[in-house]
Amino acid sequence: MTEHDDVRDLLAAWAFGALEPAEERVVPLHLARCEDCAAEAERLRETVRMLDGPLLDEPPSPLDTLFAGALRARPAPPRVARHAGPYAAAVAGLRALLPELAGRWSTPVVHDWDVHATVAHLLAADEHLALRLGIDARVPGARIDEDADWTDTWERRSAEVIAHEYGSRPEETVADWSAQAAELLGTAHARDPELAAGTTLLMGLRLPVAEHFLARAFEAWIHTDDIGRALGLTVPPPPEEHLGQLIGLAVRVLDTVLGTEAPPVLFAVRGGEEWVLGSRSDPVAAELTLDPVDFCLLVGGRYAPDAVPRDTTGDAAAVRNVLERAASLSWL
Incomplete structure (x- = not known):
């Protein structure tokens, strides 16, 4: 692969701030001389400006909540439609938790998963919607079987992805999850309510794509809360408007x-x-x-x-x- 191809594969991770130190040196240099990659990088960066909930009247102490600083210095709203806003905010919420995870990836969280496996499960959980929207899977073996029992398929694929990701460093799993989330939020379905009104079958439910984005938001927030509880950290609920949508x-x-x-x-x-x-x-x-x-x-x-x-x-x-x-x- 060329440097151009390598950098394009890293742009989503760059937008989320999830690059490795060596990559952080390579990507900006390439963006300075490649207009196409620079334009794509800016589009992805805009996508991840996600915390569009209202500011708290009295932001809590950093000792009480993980997101106090993020809420006080809230970035611009994302360029996604209302139905994708809760997913954008939930992704941002988990990203805000990431600095707390260093050295704690093996902490038990929920079911028989540790922190690493929980992030890997989210990678698997978002995968089905990604496939429906034309996004390539980041872990081999992804498929959509319309005739299979969805619960069996769901559990089997989650186990496959977790097993695969245990062969990678946790930071690589985070980068894959972040990149897939950025691609989902970069789709036309995330920006166009009319397009997202079309239905598709996921998890045994035929719902509008817009509502599947809400389901992804629900799961991302629940598992962020799981991780926070496991680490003794307070994770706030979604903003009131997003909570109402869920x-x-x-x-x-x-x-x-x-x-x-x-x-x-x-x-x-x-x-x-x-x-x-x-x-x-x-x-x-x-x-x-x-x-x-x-x-x-x-x-x-x-x-x-x-x-x-x-x-x-x-x-x-x-x-x-x-x-x-x-x-x-x-x-x-």
């Missing part, structure tokens, strides 16, 4: 899973919207209110149905059905 997706999927035969429950997130889940033809059997972050953690499999804090009235069995179905949605 909740909306989770409610739509939950309502589909419950179907029209389930006893109707009036479900609300504290301080937010409310929905009737289940049958629309019967009187509401119960009311259920959850904290918005707790609801996301329940859907993400981080709360057991009987352990999530909640306010309820009415039919306890109807409430339990909603909570159990919500927890069953987890693929994370």
Whole structure:
């Protein structure tokens, strides 16, 4: 390969600040004399200007939260459409955690994964959407099998990618994940709501591409939170607008899973919207209110149905059905 080819392969990592020291010397020199690569590098750099949530009125101490400085010195909003904003911010959130990971890659996180494996899993998790959008996989063996059971396929591919990445340094896994994320955020589907309104089948769900971007955001945030907890670091929830988008997706999927035969429950997130889940033809059997972050953690499999804090009235069995179905949605 030529120097030009080598540098183009590094541009996404450059945009994310994930280059090795030797690469940090090579890339700027090449960009200074290659207009094509310089233009592509600038496009990618714009893509990763991601933290577009509102500033906190009183930014917390750096001892309390990982992102205080990033929130106070917030960069310009990304050039992505609203549906891709939560994924852009979730990627930025995990990137903000990276300086804390040096020497701690083997810390147990979730399931039987350590920090390295958790990042490798995210590489695998984003891969399917990347393939659908025409992005080449970064780990050999990627495929889309429409006839296979999606849960088996999901678990098998995640295990394959983790095993592959254990043969690489953690920093190389991070660079691959970062580069794939940048490519996803650089697609036309991330910038064009009309294009992203088209549906595709992923994880057993036929949803608009826009909603698959929200699913990627959900998973990236959940696993960033997993890593933060494992390392004793506070990871803030998504900005309020993004959290509302993730909740909306989770409610739509939950309502589909419950179907029209389930006893109707009036479900609300504290301080937010409310929905009737289940049958629309019967009187509401119960009311259920959850904290918005707790609801996301329940859907993400981080709360057991009987352990999530909640306010309820009415039919306890109807409430339990909603909570159990919500927890069953987890693929994370």
